[in-house]
Amino acid sequence: MDKWNRELLDKYCREYSVGIVGFAPPGEESLVGAQLKGFPLFIHTNLRLKDAQLNAASPILRLTRSGETAWGPLPGGDWTIFQANHSTYEPLAWAHRDSLDYPANKSPLATVIQDHGRYDGIQRVLFGSGLRFWLHKLLLLDSLSYLSHGQLSLSLNRMILVDVDDIFVGEKSTRLRKDDVMALLATQQRIQALVPGFKFNLGFSGKYFHHGTAEENLGDDMLLENVDRFTWFSHMWNHQQPHLYENVTHLQLDMALNKQFAKDHGIPTGSGYSVSPHHSGVYPVHEGLYEAWKRVWNIKVTSTEEYPHLRPARLRRGFIHRNIMVLPRQTCGLFTHTIFIERYPGGREKLDESIQGGELFQTIVYNPINIFMTHMSNYGNDRLALYTFESVIKFIQCWTNLRLSSAPPLQLGERYFQLYPEEADPVWGNPCDDQRHQKIWSRNKTCDQLPRFLVIGPQKTGTTALYTFLSIHPAISSNLPSPDTFEEIQFFNGKNYYKGLDWYMSFFPTAKNESSRYLFEKSATYFDGELVPRRAHALLPRAKLITILLSPARRAYSWYQHTRVHGDPVANNYSFHSVITASDSAPKPLRDLRNRCLNPGKYAQHLERWLSFYVPQQLHIIDGEQLRQNPVETLHELQRFLKITPAFNYSSHLRYDPKKGFFCQVTNEDRTKCLGKSKGRQYPPMEDRSYKLLQRYYLSHNTALVKLLKRLGSRTIPQWLKEDLTDTVMT
Numbered sequence: 001m002d003k004w005n006r007e008l009l010d011k012y013c014r015e016y017s018v019g020i021v022g023f024a025p026p027g028e029e030s031l032v033g034a035q036l037k038g039f040p041l042f043i044h045t046n047l048r049l050k051d052a053q054l055n056a057a058s059p060i061l062r063l064t065r066s067g068e069t070a071w072g073p074l075p076g077g078d079w080t081i082f083q084a085n086h087s088t089y090e091p092l093a094w095a096h097r098d099s100l101d102y103p104a105n106k107s108p109l110a111t112v113i114q115d116h117g118r119y120d121g122i123q124r125v126l127f128g129s130g131l132r133f134w135l136h137k138l139l140l141l142d143s144l145s146y147l148s149h150g151q152l153s154l155s156l157n158r159m160i161l162v163d164v165d166d167i168f169v170g171e172k173s174t175r176l177r178k179d180d181v182m183a184l185l186a187t188q189q190r191i192q193a194l195v196p197g198f199k200f201n202l203g204f205s206g207k208y209f210h211h212g213t214a215e216e217n218l219g220d221d222m223l224l225e226n227v228d229r230f231t232w233f234s235h236m237w238n239h240q241q242p243h244l245y246e247n248v249t250h251l252q253l254d255m256a257l258n259k260q261f262a263k264d265h266g267i268p269t270g271s272g273y274s275v276s277p278h279h280s281g282v283y284p285v286h287e288g289l290y291e292a293w294k295r296v297w298n299i300k301v302t303s304t305e306e307y308p309h310l311r312p313a314r315l316r317r318g319f320i321h322r323n324i325m326v327l328p329r330q331t332c333g334l335f336t337h338t339i340f341i342e343r344y345p346g347g348r349e350k351l352d353e354s355i356q357g358g359e360l361f362q363t364i365v366y367n368p369i370n371i372f373m374t375h376m377s378n379y380g381n382d383r384l385a386l387y388t389f390e391s392v393i394k395f396i397q398c399w400t401n402l403r404l405s406s407a408p409p410l411q412l413g414e415r416y417f418q419l420y421p422e423e424a425d426p427v428w429g430n431p432c433d434d435q436r437h438q439k440i441w442s443r444n445k446t447c448d449q450l451p452r453f454l455v456i457g458p459q460k461t462g463t464t465a466l467y468t469f470l471s472i473h474p475a476i477s478s479n480l481p482s483p484d485t486f487e488e489i490q491f492f493n494g495k496n497y498y499k500g501l502d503w504y505m506s507f508f509p510t511a512k513n514e515s516s517r518y519l520f521e522k523s524a525t526y527f528d529g530e531l532v533p534r535r536a537h538a539l540l541p542r543a544k545l546i547t548i549l550l551s552p553a554r555r556a557y558s559w560y561q562h563t564r565v566h567g568d569p570v571a572n573n574y575s576f577h578s579v580i581t582a583s584d585s586a587p588k589p590l591r592d593l594r595n596r597c598l599n600p601g602k603y604a605q606h607l608e609r610w611l612s613f614y615v616p617q618q619l620h621i622i623d624g625e626q627l628r629q630n631p632v633e634t635l636h637e638l639q640r641f642l643k644i645t646p647a648f649n650y651s652s653h654l655r656y657d658p659k660k661g662f663f664c665q666v667t668n669e670d671r672t673k674c675l676g677k678s679k680g681r682q683y684p685p686m687e688d689r690s691y692k693l694l695q696r697y698y699l700s701h702n703t704a705l706v707k708l709l710k711r712l713g714s715r716t717i718p719q720w721l722k723e724d725l726t727d728t729v730m731t
């Protein structure tokens with residue numbers, strides 16, 4: 001960093017008490033005793049190190065616990081160590097040289113060092129390598145917490161639940177015997193001493209009860225003899241994946257069989273939790289599963305690895321659908337077929353690596369709530385799950401100050417959404433964009449039932465005219481009408497989004513024999529909906545977007561007239577001028593109407609939000625005045641943008657109707673069919689003072705729009721925009 005920037009940064013850090021975390025980059029040449037420029041600190045680089053320890057007296061340690069030695073070589077041969085010549089420095093971690101000719105009694109070398117800020121007023125933590133070494137990942141968390149004065153601190157509480165799926169499912173000779181169940185109970189008891197409330201959570205499929213060898217059937221019996229020592233949840237009677245049931249009644253019948261089995265065998269049925277085989281039906285959502293779960297089991301919480309995607313595992317999140325909480329489920333590295341240690345991919349070393357600071361360990365460090373998936377087979381045979389969980393819990397206790405506990409799934413769900421309330425709202429993705437999701441997506445459902453382009457509004461810009469004219473096109477199909485909102489589905493904004501993907505797709509006819517059909521929908525409220533671009537992009541990342549813009553002042557006035565005709569008492573009691581000049585202390589209904597009049601017209605702001613998800617090439621802006629005066633040309637341009645060939649010639653299908661004062665559709669009888677009287681209304685012109693006020697109001701937004709249009713490569717600026725701006729300058 002050059003001197004000027006460096007001074008600026010230092011000044012900023014001193015003034016606002018901002019700490020710095022630094023990492024020594026690996027260098028090609030080895031430095032011995034080189035001084036760090038400007039600091040009483042010396043470094044040696046490119047060292048091999050072993051046997052890491054922590055400084056128990058360091059004030060930084062919070063999540064990380066000192067006292068043990070991480071024996072063995074540290075990863076990489078390019079470590080930097082620090083030697084200090086000033087009381088500002090205090091080591092946080094040490095290690096020894098990993099070299100035969102290095103005396104064992106030599107004092108350890110500082111691999112992470114804290115600068116208390118006594119030298120230049122800035123606190124720092126400097127790491128002598130990147131974050132390859134697992135212990136340094138913990139130290140980074142603690143450094144962030146320390147340097148941010150506790151603002152960037154994770155809670156120390158961690159909740160753990162271990163689900164055992166496929167109880168009673170499994171080939172002969174891979175199932176639990178009596179001694180396995182005894183080991184399960186004994187390990188559970190030892191874990192309970194470390195993790196209060198811990199019980200293995202058993203997911204059963206009753207159909208396969210007693211399907212093992214004679215010895216294994218005794219194992220089944222023993223599980224039931226100890227039924228109260230575990231918690232239980234329904235998996236699926238016959239282990240069939242829910243998305244394969246097209247008929248909810250069948251699904252319900254099979255669920256009822258598992259429930260009857262539970263009742264017959266004294267298994268509790270009130271946990272409110274269930275897990276579906278292969279997580280099918282949970283995400284992507286198969287509505288039938290949610291329906292049947294509610295009816296038969298009164299399910300309130302489930303978990304899946306698939307939301308939003310299996311990988312990367314650290315990004316798995318939760319959501320709530322139809323009042324069922326879906327929690328993220330973690331993998332511990334054991335799968336149905338990992339039953340013998342010698343067949344564990346990478347061998348024992350790999351499993352231990354995951355436990356001792358690796359993936360499994362970090363999963364628990366980073367997630368306040370962990371639901372792990374295992375299978376019955378992981379508890380028989382080499383009992384890898386018992387080894388894995390007991391070991392990782394001990395390792396956590398040895399190296400961290402985390403407080404582990406467990407609780408039933410319902411409590412975990414409630415806790416999860418207290419911690420992450422913003423996750424309650426799902427974000428639906430396209431099941432066909434993820435191979436795993438496609439595999440658990442019903443054969444009867446297709447992703448072709450999704451629109452290829454969206455007309456996003458805003459309202460009162462001519463969206464109905466565009467929708468109607470597009471629908472004349474032989475290769476273009478709109479959505480089916482909605483009983484509530486007519487031609488608009490209004491899915492991505494408002495409550496409809498919670499109805500899910502099946503509901504949305506039901507509006508789009510399947511294109512039989514006409515694969516080139518362009519499905520689209522128009523919902524004019526999408527344009528300014530806060531959440532809409534993100535949601536739309538998650539489901540339709542390749543969709544094209546069409547927006548129509550006209551003078552925001554005129555749009556606001558048209559909206560006002562619209563609400564008056566719809567009998568809105570506020571619009572009928574207040575003049576347009578009173579609405580747009582209403583202050584923030586005005587009654588709420590008046591403020592709401594003011595906002596609905598004014599906000600959509602802040603075009604640049606809304607477009608920028610769309611453009612933070614979609615690339616400009618996916619966006620087509622129509623000039624609303626051009627659509628009104630020359631729809632034929634507008635539609636030809638639009639076809640070019642959509643790359644629809646052969647182009648449909650609109651000139652013989654649209655004609656100006658002098659009575660209506662707008663272009664209308666030409667019918668077979670050569671008459672014109674115009675939009676209803678709610679579109680293209682007659683109302684008095686806007687008062688001049690209102691127009692002038694709105695010009696000023698929209699000045700900054702319109703200026704931003706001009707810039708945006710130029711950035712998007714527009715060669716012409718719409719006439720209305722020029723007028724709105726020019727007049728403002730003149731007044």
Ligand SMILES: Nc1ncnc2c1ncn2[C@@H]1O[C@H](COP(=O)(O)OS(=O)(=O)O)[C@@H](OP(=O)(O)O)[C@H]1O
Pocket residue numbers: 458459460461462463464465524558559561562627628662663664675678679680681
């Ligand atoms: N061909 C044609 N026929 C009728 N109306 C047309 C046409 N082209 C554009 N317009 C203008 O469309 C305005 C209504 O816009 P929207 O359809 O987007 O309104 S809505 O948001 O769906 O309610 C409507 O606004 P008002 O004039 O205020 O009624 C019209 O100006």
